[in-house]
Amino acid sequence: MDQISKTNAPVLENFWMPFTANRQFKATPRLLAAAEGMYYTDVDGHQVLDGTAGLWCCNAGHGRKKIAHAVERQLATLDYAPTFQMGHPIAFDFASKLAANAPGGPEAKLDRIFFTGSGSESVDTALKIAIAYQRAIGQGTRTRIIGREKGYHGVGFGGISVGGLVNNRRVFPQIPADHMRHTLDIERNAFSKGLPAHGVELADDLERLVQLHGAETIAAVIVEPMSGSAGVVLPAKGYLEKLRATADKHGILLIFDEVITGFGRLGTPFAADYFGVVPDLITTAKGITNGSIPMGAVFASRKVYDGLMVGPDNAIELFHGYTYSGHPVACAAGLATLEIYEEEGLLTRAADLAEYWQEALHSLKGLPHVVDIRNLGLVGAVELASRDGAPGTRAYDIFVDCFNKGLLIRVTGDIIALSPPLIIEKSQIDTIVSILGDALKRAA
Numbered sequence: 310m311d312q313i314s315k316t317n318a319p320v321l322e323n324f325w326m327p328f329t330a331n332r333q334f335k336a337t338p339r340l341l342a343a344a345e346g347m348y349y350t351d352v353d354g355h356q357v358l359d360g361t362a363g364l365w366c367c368n369a370g371h372g373r374k375k376i377a378h379a380v381e382r383q384l385a386t387l388d389y390a391p392t393f394q395m396g397h398p399i400a401f402d403f404a405s406k407l408a409a410n411a412p413g414g415p416e417a418k419l420d421r422i423f424f425t426g427s428g429s430e431s432v433d434t435a436l437k438i439a440i441a442y443q444r445a446i447g448q449g450t451r452t453r454i455i456g457r458e459k460g461y462h463g464v465g466f467g468g469i470s471v472g473g474l475v476n477n478r479r480v481f482p483q484i485p486a487d488h489m490r491h492t493l494d495i496e497r498n499a500f501s502k503g504l505p506a507h508g509v510e511l512a513d514d515l516e517r518l519v520q521l522h523g524a525e526t527i528a529a530v531i532v533e534p535m536s537g538s539a540g541v542v543l544p545a546k547g548y549l550e551k552l553r554a555t556a557d558k559h560g561i562l563l564i565f566d567e568v569i570t571g572f573g574r575l576g577t578p579f580a581a582d583y584f585g586v587v588p589d590l591i592t593t594a595k596g597i598t599n600g601s602i603p604m605g606a607v608f609a610s611r612k613v614y615d616g617l618m619v620g621p622d623n624a625i626e627l628f629h630g631y632t633y634s635g636h637p638v639a640c641a642a643g644l645a646t647l648e649i650y651e652e653e654g655l656l657t658r659a660a661d662l663a664e665y666w667q668e669a670l671h672s673l674k675g676l677p678h679v680v681d682i683r684n685l686g687l688v689g690a691v692e693l694a695s696r697d698g699a700p701g702t703r704a705y706d707i708f709v710d711c712f713n714k715g716l717l718i719r720v721t722g723d724i725i726a727l728s729p730p731l732i733i734e735k736s737q738i739d740t741i742v743s744i745l746g747d748a749l750k751r752a753a
Contacts, residue, residue: 339712344371347730347737349717357712360741361719362730365537365569366600369649370730376601376645383641392424392635400424400635403643410647410656411608412567412579413587421614423607424635428568428594429463431605432531435590436467436484437629438609439529439562442616448525448560452485455518455530455561459491461538462531462566462592471531474539487522489514489530493542495692499681500674501543502667508545515555524559529590534580537569540724541683541690549586562613563588568605572596573650573731575686576660583686589613599646604639655731659687665735669742670727676746677753678703687731691745693723707748716744 321335341357343350347370349357362368383399390397408420423438425431436454443451456462456471463472470483473491490511498505515530534549536542556563570580571593577583581591590613594605617626633639650656659666663686670689671682681692693703704720711718719726727741 337709339709346370346372347733356715358716358737358740358744360711360717360727360729360745362728363600364595364719365574365728366595368572368574368596368731369599369646369653369655370732373599373601373645373649375649376599376642379641379645380602380638383638387637390637391632393630397635397637399637399640399644403635403640406644406647407606407608410578412565412581412591414582417581417587418611419581419587419591419608421609421611423609424640425594425605425607426603426631426633426636426639427463427605428566428592429465429468430631431568431592431594431607432462432471432566433465433467434629435564435592435607436471436529436531438590438607438613438617438627439564441627441629442562442613443528445617445619448528450525451528451560453522453526454484454486454528455489455515456486457489457491457532457536459493459536459539459542460488460531460533460566461536462533463568487518489518489532491536491539491542492544492548493539495681498545500671501683502671503685504543504546506546509547509551511545512548512551512555515552515561519555519559519561524561527559527561529562529564530556531564531566533566533569534584534586535570535575535685535688537688537726537728538721540692540721541685541688541726543683543685544584549584553586553588562590564590564592566592568592568594569728570686573656573659574688574728576657576663578656597646598639598642599649601646602636602639602642603633604636604643653732658731662687662733662735662738666738669738672742673746673749676749679749687729687733689727691725691727691749693725693749695723703752707745707752710748710751711744714744714748716741718745 340352341349342352347359404422407422411419413419425434440452454471458473460473462468469477470486473488492508492511494508497507565588567579575583589610591608598604667684670684678694680694683690696703701722704723704725708720
């Protein structure tokens with residue numbers, strides 16, 4: 310693709326863009342106007358191969374007619390209805406469908422669904438449920454949450470408190486939280502294929518924090534099974550199992566943030582299925598509606614749900630919720646999305662592509678400035694050495710170069726992250742690696 314012209318750009322001044330260097334972007338904007346299947350089309354008609362599933366969310370690709378028709382029908386039938394002391398059938402239908410496909414299978418009993426409007430809302434909801442549960446069972450001193458360095462859990466005050474990305478935290482006040490060390494260890498694990506071999510001992514940080522604060526002060530620990538926004542940071546083999554055992558030992562709830570890994574990203578419906586570790590709460594969003602309508606959901610265990618169903622029958626058990634919890638149009642989009650996942654086998658398709666994806670990504674080893682390559686399921690990262698005094702600029706330049714050549718990637722610092730739609734074909738994997746490889750060579 311040639312350098313993209315800006316002849317069709319709209320007025321840019323009024324939209325305050327999220328997580329964007331607004332002045333830099335508005336000087337040379339990149340504008341997408343349409344999407345179908347694996348491709349975006351920019352405002353000048355150039356096709357861009359989507360290497361990131363939008364923002365980790367369009368797992369079934371773009372422009373799915375089944376979802377669009379379901380949304381259209383629902384808007385014409387019931388555009389909005391409250392779920393405070395009221396209800397509408399489609400929210401219950403969607404919750405039942407999600408429960409039937411809940412992480413860990415029927416024996417895990419993670420089948421109580423609280424709807425939200427986003428991943429950030431799902432995280433804050435899960436944190437509040439955890440603290441409320443501990444109080445309801447007579448453990449009211451348990452108010453501290455344990456997160457992890459490099460963790461990303463959205464941008465609510467709860468999410469930034471347990472998150473571990475410093476730029477998201479440094480300006481804002483936070484709730485009581487502490488952090489385990491992250492699991493990225495390039496020195497010992499560089500160019501690992503799949504889960505790294507080293508680092509299981511880092512799970513002992515939870516025990517260390519219990520000894521520091523006392524188990525009676527800790528309500529829950531929250532981790533991403535695979536950290537996405539930090540640049541695809543993977544747990545060592547056995548790490549999550551060890552966290553589960555420590556949490557059980559001390560009466561601490563375990564929360565998995567699966568906003569990114571949920572709905573097929575690792576080749577199983579959820580990361581909990583991939584790792585065989587069942588948490589007490591799971592946060593989801595993104596892929597729940599294929600990114601078409603903002604929505605999220607928290608999967609809660611029956612233990613947690615039943616622990617809060619106490620007191621008089623007419624008493625509200627949890628003083629929490631959102632105007633758009635269980636929005637009927639979002640539920641319609643979600644039901645249609647689940648149908649697509651089932652009909653096309655997308656919740657497990659990444660398992661079939663994982664080895665091809667892995668070998669294609671690792672073929673970039675040895676190119677200029679590449680210091681690590683990481684992969685799991687249909688996720689990958691290429692980490693680059695930073696320029697002296699200008700961290701992040703090398704990856705950003707490659708991001709722009711790739712876009713101009715017809716490929717959308719994502720960068721965080723000097724890490725290039727890839728998470729294409731689950732409908733991707735092997736030839737398109739080859740295209741991603743070819744365009745990215747050429748960009749890495751030019752960046753040298």
